[in-house]
Amino acid sequence: MREIRGGQIYRTPLLFAVGLGLGLTPAQSQTPAGYSYSTYGTPGLIDMPTAQSAEDAELSATVSHFAGTTRTTLSFQFTPRLSGSFRYSKIENFTRAGALFDRSFDLRYRFLDETRYRPAVAVGLQDFIGTGIYSGEYIVATKTLTPRLTVTGGLGWGRLGSYNGFTNPLGVLDDRFETRPGGFTGTGGQIESAKWFRGDAALFGGVAWQATDKLTLKAEYSSDAYDIETSRGLFERESALNFGLDYKLREGLHMQAYYLYGSELGVAFNLITNPRKPAINGGSGAAPLPVKRRAPGSARDLGWTEETRRxxxxxxxVGDLLAADGMALEAMNLSARSVTIHIRNDRYLARPEAIGRTARILTRTLPASVETFVIVPVENGIPLSATTLKRRDMEDLEFAPDGPWLSYARAGITDAADSLDGSTYSSGLYPDFTWSVGPYVSTSYFDPDEPVRVDAGLQLKARYDIAPGWIVSGTLQQRLAGNKGDATRESDSVLPRVRSEGFIYDREGETALKDLTIAHYFRPGEDLYGRVTAGYLESMFGGVSAELLWKPVGSRLALGGELNYVKQRDFDQAFGFRDYSLATGHLSAYYDMGNGYYGQIDAGRYLAGDWGATLTLDRTFANGWRIGAYATFTDVSFDDFGEGSFDKGLRFTVPLNHLLGRPSGQTYKTVIQPLSRDGGARLNVEGRLYDIVRSYHDPELKDSWGRFWR
Known part of the structure; x- marks a missing residue:
């Protein structure tokens, strides 16, 4: 027995807890001079937005508080021009029953860049999905007057047009722009486009001065009347002027203090990181072995082929050197002029780094006559692609200024479906038992009675590789402390309760068998990948899941299909089942749009029996980070779905090596959903094929090939 190899930890949603505490404090500066964050957690002045954008790929978490209102905002600069934000707010004493908890989403697009004479100009939608408490739209311009001084002016609608408003200038286009519909539609959570840029408009503006490298002073004129809050006596709005300061406590951590509306003091903290940059400067990973050059004429010597044990x-x-470098030799087929080697890579998330290190090892171990290296990464027993390299290129390009690009241009990357033919597996590789024991933390968010709930305990994970492509695995958890199961709000769902009773699983599953499966991975043909998994697939469902993926090595497009027959598990997550069962499945299309952007469409039948589709957009980085959003629309009406109207959420993958500064194949995955309802709920089965396959295919290999020589 040995400790489990690197992999992915799916049920440890620590992005808010550990990630925001450690990973969001990078060693490199993430906030160049010229912008800071507002109380809404977006680039802005104090309560008003600016036209500035954060640095591309910047991820920020902001917590602000004033006048009994606490806003927690997660913002991501998805492209250099487009940013999105998710906000969870608490307004104390909002109703007779107590506080209001509100979820909202923002979008902002900078459509004009600043030039010498022209300001940057952006358009934004605030709280465009939700109940509309903070709903507003704006067009804003920001100009840099000196390297330390910026001014901002804008025009707002909705909440941002509620103080000293005037007739909407867009009324010249259509009279309907002059009236803004009130309230919100149905159960909330819908896109209220009928309100956008309608009703009175108002002006806002302000100035920001960077007094020192750490201190920025700000002042603004606010166009938000805070009508809802002042009418409920939450605070007195005595002035439209706000004043504040932003102080950088350390790289990636800012504190802000405010004097707002002539009556209130406020404070905010910003945690900032950028997935494109390491949280720790440098790294502690071992240097690769140098390429061993052959002596002139030695490639003609074939005498070694006569040695029976050679x-x-x-x-x-080769196996010993790969093991020392955190990899494993799966199989090898050696001839006088070429070698085909199958490797397991559990350490390097940048896949070309594993390929390059393997090629270096081959130059140091194989006879000089072996000129062609075919390196085939294997995961779950299936070969994923074949990278063909020439030994002379390894020798010629190791120190070449353009070595990474030339080595990629000269490499051949092809399908590897039949690459194991004639190969000899390493002795002792199968069967293989791996395990690990350690703590776990599981969280849930957005319960109005307790916005953050946490369980903690011990987790046992085990995996038994029976033969190539055959895997038995399981996870057992023992809860030691926590309150996830203390929720008391009963589900009001009119659909089969496939997710909305999750708190009962948390309550009853003190000792929980989270999953126990046998899986078979295989290659049915060229460009095809298959998976069949059976057992207790996840905490709420067990059954059988089958998947087929078509993904040519050099294609941006992949197509897949998944079919499942599942039965709902007992609340205690032992071995029993409840009465509910159904067949579910999806057809999927995946597309690599370039520059790290991926789109995905999954259409089919969901766990509650509803039919529809899920749209997903991700941004992926070469170091393993992934940040994305999804939305699911099915034939369940918004009213039947309940609060939130449709399923939507954010998903994050955080590589451990980003935090540690050394190579690691482990990643933390978590999904943040504003609500967990029954409509649009999909089976959570581990080992889906696309994420396994694509990292060893083009164009993703090309995008991270710069690490080939690392």
């Missing part, structure tokens, strides 16, 4: 000895040497 191939076995060479296989052992």
């Amino acid at each position: 191939s076995g000895n060479l296989r052992g040497q």
